[in-house]
Amino acid sequence: MKQHNLRTVVSFEVRRTLGKKRFWFMTLMVPIAIGIVLALVVLGNIVADNNFDNQSESEFSFTYTDASSFIDPSVATALGGMVTTEPAKAIAAVRAGKQDAHFVYPADPTTTPTEVYGVDKGLFENGKYSDIATQVLIRSAQDQIGDPALARLAQGNVPISATTFTEGKEAAGLMGIIPPLIFLVIFFLMFFLLANQMLTSTMEEKENRVTEMILTTLNPTALITGKIISLFIVGFAQALVFLLPVLVGYVFFRSTLSLPNIDLSSFTFDPAQLIVGALLAVGGFALFTSTTVAIGAVTPTAKDAGNIFSGLAVLMFIPLYAAPLIISDPQGPVAQLFTYFPYSAPVTAMLRNALGSLTGWEAAIVVTELFLLSALVLRIAVRLFQTGSIQYNNRVSLKTIFARSKALKATQP
């Protein structure tokens, strides 16, 4: 019967959530926004390509003065430049729109800024003046070096392949950090997208005055557990909806979007790190969900619940603000405090796990702590729901709940 009721609650909660237009509006808003941004990027790239082609074909001319003697006249001429000895007149010509641009190269361009004057072509297109002024300098310098290889070296344009070792093994580097870090992203995404639903999930029984009928038909633990499981399922469905446009964009519009070709073989998948990441994400989500559900059970309105919830959200964000400290000194007091304090533990531990600074023992302690505390908070949430949901218009204090529990124990034989 318990299993039957749990299934019934999960099925009811999932179906009615997925059946709501509001849910799909909120869920699809993110991928639609991503889609619009992608479309704008594609459109922007196409327009930029066209502009580039047009610009390449169009005539661009400038004048310049050279106090440094570094400028090679042939390079400047090839790019549309013409030397002048009358900078004031040249600037006046630019001001009058008769000349595209005028560059003033100082005696030492490495320490003194090169002055660039140009006809205003808009915020983005104005950048080409600086680009061309720089190109004239670079190409002139390359010409003076003579050897193309030396010229590339001088530019620092050299590929480097780095290999680092940890405990005698080759370290994964950035490619090893990204996979476990995905759990942190999923954790944040799911929590913030489902937060409102978590808060209102138990409030609904209270607001609709169905609590008493529910409590006499269904074990409150089954109800709360069913609601939490359904939140997991709904969260999973939402994650799929979000991933879909990303996959479509990557598979079908990779070249148009100028997306890099992701070679999965370049990532390092450490099974232990991934398992710890997944456990931390699930444990953290369970803890925050049961806590949020408990808040919803004792507060009379969504507004009241929201005020308490914002405190919870702050606890989640604090480790991100302290990330430099956590990364640089993982064994320091701040990192340790955030690692073991339950409501900052999921984010801190997931971050450290991805960076490889979370030891096996630490991971075991934090994962155990999160799951045990989730179970405890779930029990408290059930108790709060039992008492709080009958108080249709009042907030119930923990003192009231535990005082009642104590009185009961005192009277029991």
Add this chain to the structure above:
Amino acid sequence: MASSKEALVHIEHFKMEFAGVTVIEDLSFDVHRGETFGFLGSNGSGKTTTLRALLGIYKPNGGTLHIDGRAFTPQDGSRLGYLPEERGLYKKESVLTVMTYFGELKGLSKKVAADWSMNYLERVGLGDKGKTRVDKLSGGQQQKVQLGVTIMNDPELLILDEPTKGFDPVNRRLLMDIIEERKRAGSTVLMVTHQMEEVERLCDRIILLKDGRAEAYGTVPEVQNQFGGTMIKTHYSGEIPTSPHYEVTTRDRNYAELTLTDTADESDILRGLVNAGVLVRSFTPIKLSLDEIFVQVYGEQSQAVGA
């Protein structure tokens, strides 16, 4: 249907406090299997609290509250039909979805719950509302749906907290019919009400709750006897003798009203008058109505009489 004497609901020395304030001091009563039991009391006298404690929603501060020999748990919900004082349904869902959900929670299969719901909706004139959202129904229509949810599992025990509260006359009659139907089907009914005509029509036994204690408890005639007992109106010739069993409260030529001061039988009173040489032309025992008893017990405390 006559009730057996076996107690389906047993409450003994029930005590309940909220924040140090005693709501129920020491309450004991039984509801027999198959009977319809009226739970009466003024507003705030602790009736709803007692029901909630009986159903495990509140934890009592003392005493025993049993249904069928043990404390109620939600696992027993499949045998219970409970219409709480605070009513509601999932307002954003369709009528059929809500009814089927509660049916499933009460142990019915989805199909049985859906079929029963459709039949019920047809019966109460809501056959076309199955797919309508609950909040699109009128208040009266929502009450009918709520009633359906309460009885859909063919409950052995029906607990109704002010069942006719807010019902229009049509729905009230429907509810009365359904209670009688359930009674005929053998259900035990425990109902809280302020409607004395409902009590007189339906209840086999009643309890009157005042200040956290039972003020009166028994069958309706027993309670009537308990409160001022019986008054006798008589037309006579002769001299009415004095008696320890009655007091002459009104005397007007050949008419008198005798108020019984103990539980003496009315036929004994009549025999006593005749034996004293009184020529009794008419002899009509009049009992206090429950309404009058209610007013007598609660006086100004009650705001709900006749509501």
